[in-house]
Amino acid sequence: QHYQQTEQRLQMAQQALLGHAIIHHYLPCPDTDNPPDGWENLRADQSCVDEEGLLPWMQLGLVATDAWGRYFRYRADRTFSQHTQWFSVIDAEGASNIQVVGDSGAATSNPSRPAAIVLSHGENGLGGIQSVSGGVSHTMAAPVHADEQENADGDLFFVDKARQQSGDAVFDDRLVMLSPKVLIQQMVQAQRLP
Numbered sequence: 298q299h300y301q302q303t304e305q306r307l308q309m310a311q312q313a314l315l316g317h318a319i320i321h322h323y324l325p326c327p328d329t330d331n332p333p334d335g336w337e338n339l340r341a342d343q344s345c346v347d348e349e350g351l352l353p354w355m356q357l358g359l360v361a362t363d364a365w366g367r368y369f370r371y372r373a374d375r376t377f378s379q380h381t382q383w384f385s386v387i388d389a390e391g392a393s394n395i396q397v398v399g400d401s402g403a404a405t406s407n408p409s410r411p412a413a414i415v416l417s418h419g420e421n422g423l424g425g426i427q428s429v430s431g432g433v434s435h436t437m438a439a440p441v442h443a444d445e446q447e448n449a450d451g452d453l454f455f456v457d458k459a460r461q462q463s464g465d466a467v468f469d470d471r472l473v474m475l476s477p478k479v480l481i482q483q484m485v486q487a488q489r490l491p
């Protein structure tokens with residue numbers, strides 16, 4: 298039930314990001330405030346304060362958290378989140394530095410290179426930030442599973458795979474990717490690319 302609801306919210310986040318890109322010709326920056334306010338954080342020069350943070354849910358008109366009350370982690374590649382310059386089709390193809398693999402151990406596997414990812418830390422919530430009523434937030438404990446650690450370390454690498462458990466180490470993260478191809482196709486259709 299919680300997984301289904303979280304899955305639905307992730308799908309909606311994916312759609313909302315596409316819609317945002319079509320309207321504004323870029324992806325929003327992450328929300329890096331503490332406590333988060335649901336709005337992107339920009340520097341004076343309009344670049345993102347950080348490429349990774351929380352999904353700016355207010356800006357996208359979404360529910361703030363997953364079904365367990367934790368904010369969604371969000372990373373947008375800088376090619377696609379530049380507010381001052383439109384990305385071109387040529388630049389965008391394969392330009393993303395984000396890499397998503399099915400298993401961090403499988404170094405040979407071909408990584409996906411999405412323009413952005415939205416991630417729920419799952420039922421255990423480890424590595425996430427819990428929303429507490431009254432605008433307060435609470436940082437969850439660090440993950441135990443190596444692939445959950447990979448999803449919480451703030452770098453360019455992520456793991457997307459089915460739930461897994463070995464002893465105390467549980468992998469239950471869920472993520473959605475925004476494909477550059479889909480993004481470009483939608484923007485071309487909406488005549489939002491030069």
Ligand SMILES: [Ca+2]
Nearest residue numbers: 418419469470
């Ligand atoms: Ca998790």
Ligand SMILES: [Ca+2]
Nearest residue numbers: 447448452454
């Ligand atoms: Ca990582």
